[in-house]
Amino acid sequence: MSNQAERHATAETGRRLRENSRPDLDFTPVRNGMDYLISAVTNLKNDGAAPPSDRDLKYAVLHLQAATEVLLKARLVHVHWSLVFKDPGNASRKAYENGKFESCNITATMDRLTKIAQVAIDDKDRAAIKDLADTRNALTHFGHTANAFAVEAKASQVLGFLLTFIHRHLVPVLAEESKDIEQTMATLRAQYRDITAFVTQRMKDLASSLDPLAESTVECPDCFQWALPIREDTPATCHFCLAQWEIPQDVAQEYGLLIRGEDDFRGLRDCPCCGEPYCVGVVNTVQSKETDVALCFGCGDVFYERRVRDLHNEGMTG
Structure with missing residues (x-):
């Protein structure tokens, strides 16, 4: 076999091995939400003495908003899967399992959690979550100019809400995944103290x-x-x-x-x-x-x- 043919055969074998060994995507809603949360916390952390860059804050906002929406909807699914549809009256199990449907927005999600699942979300947290979603939409579709401290403060407040929400409303009802959630939270706890704005805002909220x-x-x-x-x-x-x-x-x-x-x-x-x-x-x-x-x-x-x-x-x- 010529050197060229040998190199071609080796490359083809490597390609097949990579295709065969590559794992399938396997993200349950909760695992997906926690993965977004890990990314958000990583991007909000101070890098030594340096605060998060504008790019860090952008991805912190994008992934924190995604984590919030996914984890809130995961709690809603625990009540019934049809509740995450924009119009539950037209929900079908097949569409839900295939992920081919229009889901409710973050405001409707919070309304349904409060009215149906009896998960209390106070006005301050609702406003922060809605504001974060608006910032995320601006960053995703149009670009966005904003004060870094303001963006960081908004993200910090939502992160504080999510911390409590996961502890009170996800872990107790999701028995099969509670261990994985707790393990992830244990890993993240050590990083919380590095998020300056998060620490300041959360301690302020806890003062009373x-x-x-x-x-x-x-x-x-x-x-x-x-x-x-x-x-x-x-x-x-x-x-x-x-x-x-x-x-x-x-x-x-x-x-x-x-x-x-x-x-x-x-x-x-x-x-x-x-x-x-x-x-x-x-x-x-x-x-x-x-x-x-x-x-x-x-x-x-x-x-x-x-x-x-x-x-x-x-x-x-x-």
């Missing part, structure tokens, strides 16, 4: 629920935001990233090691109030960012001044 809990709210070991209130008989849940710890000892140890650091964390002590071994002797809370306190990660009681020194010394000598 966190302010009354300032005395016992600490930094979250997962996202490092001051959004983890410790309360009795309630699993420790970060309001920012929604990371949750069922066992007080686990969150106490993670706080001690990841927030205080090995040099400052002296282990867990018995709580003077509840008697359980969930007390960390050196803690800063929202209310005492500049002053060390002791906090029980089981009952949520905070101890000041002399008792802090006692617990700290016990940890050093105990």
